[in-house]
Amino acid sequence: MAAAGADVRQGRGGRRRRKDARPAEILDAAFEAFARSGFSGTRLDDVAARAGITKGTIYVYFSGKEELFVAAVKEVTRPIRENLAGLTASLDEAASRPAGDILREHFGFVYGRMVADRRGRELVRMLLAEAERFPELAERWHAEVIGPCLDGLARIVRHGVRRGEFRACAGVDYPQLLLAPVIMASTWQSLFARSRPIDLERYLDGHLDLLLAGLRR
């Protein structure tokens, strides 16, 4: 029952635990809180309580609420950005495969990141909610996530057109049309998951079925 060799014990009140783990813990707690209540609605007390520290400690690592928010968003976006790079690279290599297959794979990744993952969903919702106050974050999100994602989709469609697989259609100019069901599912789950959840697997199948049928010649 007793944990032998607990990695870090602490004196009274929990001081001095793990210096370098702190920022990440705080960012975690902050994202959680901001996602739940929005920027203005979140109290730093809540963030601190969630992180198991006191309010003052936040200021040891971040200069204020806004910086904390930005850092929290960046932190959550980071793994997405990192994966995206790999995905883009794989697009080049897989140039000879059927565009439909690539598209299917691509969406597997995107749904996983933006819909299935709670964090991803909350990120999407938060960026929508706070875009007015943090336009630079929305801009970053576009530049680093949404933009590359759309570019990838457009490239796949063009690839399909070149292979004679797809029609030349709006998918090239407005890849948003292809991505739309992802955003829809993401926000839908945010709003209605409790009462009317989407069965994501069937939804994705339906999405691909409808989309590929629409793209094919």
Add this chain to the structure above:
Amino acid sequence: MAAAGADVRQGRGGRRRRKDARPAEILDAAFEAFARSGFSGTRLDDVAARAGITKGTIYVYFSGKEELFVAAVKEVTRPIRENLAGLTASLDEAASRPAGDILREHFGFVYGRMVADRRGRELVRMLLAEAERFPELAERWHAEVIGPCLDGLARIVRHGVRRGEFRACAGVDYPQLLLAPVIMASTWQSLFARSRPIDLERYLDGHLDLLLAGLRR
């Protein structure tokens, strides 16, 4: 002593302008402010200033900030709801027309309401942003706007299937897939209209082209 029956008296200095227009003016101002800054981020001072009144006056008509928010959202939703009723009715009458045409018409209305209209866009964004704090509003929005809209789409698709025009496909079970580009365009314009606006006409054409191609047998 008795007022001479005139329904719109002009008190001293222009006060008491349109006695019963007040609440509507306040709701207008409130929606504007809430849309810009979110619920927590909006100050009643701002609402009052926008409405050309003082903070105290808000409390003459509304019991507090939350009630004001709910009322403002309901007010903006009202015209949409009213139009929706007509649209649903027309679906029944137009039962013999090609499903594609009906779909096209339907989307004309939906884009007009949710994307082209600034108010509609802001409503979508606001509901996404504040759903956590006002779940009953999200619920209402679903019950009165999104739900009927999706039902309408599903009915149209079923109608097309019955007429042998469309395939039996995910459009019936997940009409969200059909509506998704609308939500996408709405939020896109909210976030990126300034730097990367969508040409809505071409987007809508592309949407319908891709969608109908996907639905047709």
Add this chain to the structure above:
Amino acid sequence: MAAAGADVRQGRGGRRRRKDARPAEILDAAFEAFARSGFSGTRLDDVAARAGITKGTIYVYFSGKEELFVAAVKEVTRPIRENLAGLTASLDEAASRPAGDILREHFGFVYGRMVADRRGRELVRMLLAEAERFPELAERWHAEVIGPCLDGLARIVRHGVRRGEFRACAGVDYPQLLLAPVIMASTWQSLFARSRPIDLERYLDGHLDLLLAGLRR
């Protein structure tokens, strides 16, 4: 015992007293507090308590602590500035009188303002103490009070020289030398009034005696 016709009665808790007297009351209380504890050392709670209001009310009239400080200083400086104008004017008229008499009169005013008056003393001390944080105030103080005062002294000395009453001496180039005993007395009283107060009348006599003897040919 009961005050009949008290000028302003109030509801519970003292709300709504005298709208236009408020700012002045607050400035009074603020100056008092700032003079006692300095800018950083003063808590707005104290100011509020002194003024018989709550902290929030300060922000109805002033945008923050710094603005309050500046306003309080300006308010206290105002009567001095106003009197100075009159004094300067009188210098022109009294051009034919002995310079010694004019000097005596001038110092009567200056001592009254900067030494005898508690407010004046505190002002001098405060400006010295906070000059680093509010350089623009020190600048104003020079431009509007100290500068004119020194100019007046220099003019009087020149007048005396022209009349053959005074020697041409440093008093023209460095009227600070003439004013110095005033500043000395002011700060002295601030620091040591309790244990070693200066008898201001005798001090002033001594000052004039020594000064006139030094200036005369």
Add this chain to the structure above:
Amino acid sequence: MAAAGADVRQGRGGRRRRKDARPAEILDAAFEAFARSGFSGTRLDDVAARAGITKGTIYVYFSGKEELFVAAVKEVTRPIRENLAGLTASLDEAASRPAGDILREHFGFVYGRMVADRRGRELVRMLLAEAERFPELAERWHAEVIGPCLDGLARIVRHGVRRGEFRACAGVDYPQLLLAPVIMASTWQSLFARSRPIDLERYLDGHLDLLLAGLRR
């Protein structure tokens, strides 16, 4: 195991540089900081940064902010006090010289300490600023610096009177009148040195000229 008696060991990385110089370095930094921002306005972080140490180290040598302030002031006052003793002694020896010469010499020292030296100027200003919070410091300053200084001046004047050189005048009862230009110059340079500096040499000449003319029979 035992340290080999070397009094200044060089630990790892340059720490423990001058073991017993530490406190003095901290006091230096502290005075600098307090002079700039006042007691309340100074953060121990700043003091630490200036001293090239961390905040915690301050508490190794001082029990808190107030003690640090007092110690810093005492430290800066120390050389003045030490010199004063010598000056007083010399007054006795030089009893046969002309009082005017002694006065001139005396002021040379005083100006050097309180006006020309930045530290001295800052000390004067700081004591004025913080006298309310640290009355015991003001008292000490009087007892150990200002008082002896004034006494010295009074003695010189009396000496001059005895020698028939000076008039019996206010300089005996109020030697502050003689010292005043020093305080004036000190605070003036603190406030206005940047925009309107005093040429100290000429100012001192003017001071002595005016003063001696005023004192002589």
Add this chain to the structure above:
DNA sequence: CATGAATGAGGTTTCATTCAT
């Protein structure tokens, strides 16, 4: 009905102080 001065709870932020290392 409308006002706006006043409130006070509650938020963000600062910083002297502590203490395990």
Add this chain to the structure above:
DNA sequence: GATGAATGAAACCTCATTCAT
């Protein structure tokens, strides 16, 4: 001796709400 992460009390400031007028 020295550190610096952590604290928490207390400061500044905001703003929804109240209420006498």
